[in-house]
Amino acid sequence: MSSNLAVIEEVRVKECDEEEDEKKKKSNVDWQRATPSEHVPAHILTNLDRTNKPGTQDQGFQLAAAYVSDAQYARNIPFQTGENAIWCYHFYTKWVTKFPMYLFLVLDMALALVESPAIPGMEWPFWASMLVEFLCLVAFAGRLVHLSMFTERRMFWRDGKNICVVVAIIVTAIDMVVYLVLTEGHWNIRWSRVLRPVFAINFSESRQLRRAFCNIRRTLLGIISVFILFLFSIATFSLLALKLFGNQHLTTYHGSPYFDNYLNALFDLYVLVTTANSPDVMMPAYNKSSWYSLFFIVYIVVNTYLFMSIFLAVVYNGYRKHLKNEVRTSVFNKRRSMGCAFHALCEPLNEDMVMSQSTWLKLVSVVAPTMSEGHRMLLWQVSDEEHQGYIGKRVFTRLADLLNIEVVEQWRRPHPLEQCAPRAYNSRLSCLVRQAVRHRFFRYVFDVVIFVNAIFIAIDDTVMAIQKAEWVFLVLYLIEILLKLYTYEPRTFFLLSKFWNWFDTIIVVIALIYAIVVHSSSYSTEVLDFLFILRVLRLLRIVDNFYRLRIVIQTLINIAPTMATHAALIMVFYYSFAILGMELFYGKVQFFPTPSTPEEHMCGNPLLVGSEFVQRQYCKNNFNNIVSASVLLIQLTVVNQWHVLASGFVITSDISARLYFIVFHMIVVILLINIFIAFVLEAFILEYTLDRGKTESAIERKIQELGLGITMQELENKEEMLIENMEHSGNELERNENGQTAEKCIMFKISEKRYRTVNALLQRMFEQDLGDEPEEEVDAVPRQCTFDGIL
């Protein structure tokens, strides 16, 4: 697969090269040379603005914009450069077409909720769910046809993921027909549903997911040798255990035989690796003789601690290596895309090819139509540091990174009360109140109030005095919000980014309504109860006050999007396992909310009589619908008692059912969870220790230089003084032209939520290693890279 992808690359390079013969003449020195030649006469700059090929100007911008947004979002689809193809590609990457795709992907997966076996009360007739599935298939096929419209036929069919999708569509279609034909004969199995995640992984909409999947596939190869050793170790220890304990006629605490045959010994010791049966499996032998505990201690140290650590080490090591390789390829692709964009729009100037300011600004407005004029000018000033009016290719390449950095604009806005009644609002008393609210003691006081409230909640609330206290707290919270609304500008107070303000207000308003309803009618519902309980979460606001704790939370928030990718991948695996489990174990175990007959007490299956599964009331942990199955799989992921959960299905079906649970443990717990931990390890250490990246620093420096900036520290200190705003209305432009006023009113800061794309985080992870390689070196990189998995 990697070879045909390399071909795609090759062709793409060729496409670029056709437009840029002059590129070959350039050397690394050229990049440097373009910069120092300062003060270009005004008429040359004007000349540059006139494009050489007037007919193709718009097409050139469209093409360049496509390349730039490819670079920005780390896409790598080999589109053709014809006018129609570009338009098609542009349309392909628009939300208008992407959003329905996500919708259909979710819809296709969600069908499991209503297909038989469905969630009770939600079952659709089979023709309805199959109709929806058919629509989804049509949508997937349509997307594929759309893709084929702007890629070369040869490229299209050489791409593994397209073939995967086509095969999955065909297999699903066949399975649907077979099901329709055989459904009269109660043929109830629809295996092709297991394939649904194939769509989720292979559509380029879910590039991150696919990348994580490819990464896992490669990491898998690395751990196989350790895995074999691990299995070998378990097999050998099982043999030892069989010989040591097999003939001693011991029994476990629930009376079953102890290490009576090899397969049972193997299973018991595999469970011990997961620690799920930890002291129990040892107790019979340990009660016989203390020396036997040595066997189990050695076993646990070797298999649970050593091997599990080594798994983590190998996964972590492999994961980093592959990720680094992929990011390097991705950086290489980005630079080439930017190179192509540059050559679509550049103009000659003194032997060099450069891009003029007006072209650059137009290009950016095409690429990011929602970006404000001020933001665009800021980015230009970051790029054109020497004020030359044009930039070279090397500087242009940074545009993709610049676009990925979120810059927040903010300016003052007067309080509406100040506009209505300026005198009263600015009176001495009013100013005093506002100052008091802005003072940090105001915050501290309410932190204490929240804490006291939490203690009251923890104490039993049947006491009357405490119920009365609820009213006091509610009134206090209401006063707090009103005071804040009086002090701060309301629109600023309710910005989308001000999570805690929204949270406080909603909770307090709901609590108020609830309290009034309860007081007037003593009517209580569970949902309202739950919302009321959420008040407790206000305690989190206290944490936000401590710097060291806040950076931990900030780090978590920063790595959250990438973590979500891994979570999504785990869910994709859950889905397949859940479907498989439903096909295998449907109806074996049943749950009765209020069991009456003895059989209902045994999860509806007499085979389970006296088993630990029934004793521990695990009947609801079954595969009878997708939700139950998912909850069960989550419990299996947590590992504890998984052997008891497995036993329920082993007893009701067959001993081979253990295989399902063991495979699930190996794939999800040993592989996926370790990869998840490896990612958190890598990302957390990086976020926790490193400062912001180079490009961000450059922007920040420029913001400071221009006097437009506020650093994070200043912001923290003067938070009360500054009013943030992110709206992109037109009026900031007028102000910007007013010189002095503009400097005071518009301010930029780099958003704390820095990473617009997952790729930017990943790239930053290895920024130090990648360095600022000139393009010549970068061109040499693909030799070592594998392209597999990038597309």
Next chain:
Amino acid sequence: MSSNLAVIEEVRVKECDEEEDEKKKKSNVDWQRATPSEHVPAHILTNLDRTNKPGTQDQGFQLAAAYVSDAQYARNIPFQTGENAIWCYHFYTKWVTKFPMYLFLVLDMALALVESPAIPGMEWPFWASMLVEFLCLVAFAGRLVHLSMFTERRMFWRDGKNICVVVAIIVTAIDMVVYLVLTEGHWNIRWSRVLRPVFAINFSESRQLRRAFCNIRRTLLGIISVFILFLFSIATFSLLALKLFGNQHLTTYHGSPYFDNYLNALFDLYVLVTTANSPDVMMPAYNKSSWYSLFFIVYIVVNTYLFMSIFLAVVYNGYRKHLKNEVRTSVFNKRRSMGCAFHALCEPLNEDMVMSQSTWLKLVSVVAPTMSEGHRMLLWQVSDEEHQGYIGKRVFTRLADLLNIEVVEQWRRPHPLEQCAPRAYNSRLSCLVRQAVRHRFFRYVFDVVIFVNAIFIAIDDTVMAIQKAEWVFLVLYLIEILLKLYTYEPRTFFLLSKFWNWFDTIIVVIALIYAIVVHSSSYSTEVLDFLFILRVLRLLRIVDNFYRLRIVIQTLINIAPTMATHAALIMVFYYSFAILGMELFYGKVQFFPTPSTPEEHMCGNPLLVGSEFVQRQYCKNNFNNIVSASVLLIQLTVVNQWHVLASGFVITSDISARLYFIVFHMIVVILLINIFIAFVLEAFILEYTLDRGKTESAIERKIQELGLGITMQELENKEEMLIENMEHSGNELERNENGQTAEKCIMFKISEKRYRTVNALLQRMFEQDLGDEPEEEVDAVPRQCTFDGIL
């Protein structure tokens, strides 16, 4: 503490400086200059050999040797340079004094076995154990006095670890006296026993342990903020759980109330973080409504997965940082020690200070008296690459690393049978047999035999035919060993490094004896049974055949010594917790091998009636002696069912007993096990990916240059042809002088067991980052280092 240690350093630097005023004149360039001036006339070299201060020559060697061995073993004891002090110090570092110290340390700890509460049948009268403890204290005090004899008084009392030891000795003595006085009144608590690990950690004999301990102490500071956040998260979730489930009158599967008060909710949710009560704690709520599962899923994702990963990340990050800092300090100390050694013995030559070959060789023979002449010459040739006959300071500094690399000498030795009956042994048939045995198919055949044997073992061995088969296997193994002894030289075959040969032979001989005994008398004992079962371990030999599996095992073996340090540290914590547990929970739970009365069925405590602790037959998990307590603590470390184990002691004593178990979990599982995993992660990734270090490469290159070498690869291919030997007898010297013969007979290779000291591994971990800094830069390092914890 770090400041007074800095003073020690200062004084030590001063001592060095007094002997080396010329050092100040030197610059980095000098190091380079010393090397190229080749072909020094012979008379100059002879002059160099004559030392300038004949009277102090021996003392100079002793001083230099002390410095070199300090550098080699990364010791950093600030000894005085007087003749008596050096002699004292020399004696202090000798095995003669060190070994008894280890013995007393072990003895002191081992007293817990025989002190009340002792292991049944092993109890000593209290005066006997206290006599031994008194002897131990005397030994520790003696060691301290010895240390004070060669260190400055002021330095001695400023060293935190000396003060720790003194305080521990005094406190223990007081406790002993109090116990002796009050023992008549049955005052049975001896708290000072908890302090015993203080000796194990603080004596400089256990430097590695102390370093690991210091590292943990510092890592602890780093995770506190995350830990607070983690506890806060649990506290908030508990409050939510209390409100959500507290008033619903649910019960757990054994009928106890569900989230009935805040402390229980807190404990239940803390247990859920460890996953020990994973599905059980959720089932009552989940059975009521599926939506409630969301609460637990969110809780597990946040607290178990996210926070535990972050703990690992923070621990890993902090651990690496501190380790790196420490290793840097250690390298700095090593270089300074070597510098001091150099200046004690160097002689002037053309403005430079150099060390002649004869001085160097004499020094090495003082430092490493057991090293063979050939090995010494090899090291000299590695050092003196230009064949100048002398070396400069920079090259001399490498000596410490060279000494730490294990070089194996090996040469041919004829087979005894060849000496007795050369003709018969070299006959055609005999040669054929030997060739066959050396062929790899011989190994494969016996691997298959072992595998088949393992299968036979796995099958029930009551069948007669299989018992017969045992004889066949036994005979086959016997034949294998005899054939190998015929082919290979017996002394080579039974080298200490040939683990598998020893293992095979011992197992087969024992199995033979056993089989004969069983056959003749049908007498069977458990011990023999166990040994017989060990045959199964021969399966490991199969693993050794696969390259990828072997490197995993080799990596494990390489990091084993350092891993052992961490294991020892964990054991030290176990010891303190075990003693504490014995003081707190002695006799609460009792174990009766064959319980008869109802009370004996309830672990001898009626309070436990009907508890899960009794149901699961956990009675032997008690604190009644040090062995039981240790096994129990290991079970708590494995985490599973720890809440059930804790419940036994909570029921029989008080709810505050939970604190003991929670603190144990926090310290051992969250902190120590994570540090262990962090170490394995770091060391395994390094060992698995990197090649050997620079110094080793230099030696290997030199071995190859001299034609004395065999690389590892050659060794693997020609293993059958080469016969290894590690003995250090005198006869290799004679051969060495025979020119040609020597080259064929003596061979060196770098041992696969490369790290003589843990420090060498650690140093190699960060070799890349440390670089080959010239000493001027190194001298600047201590500003950033903390010296705390190195001494």
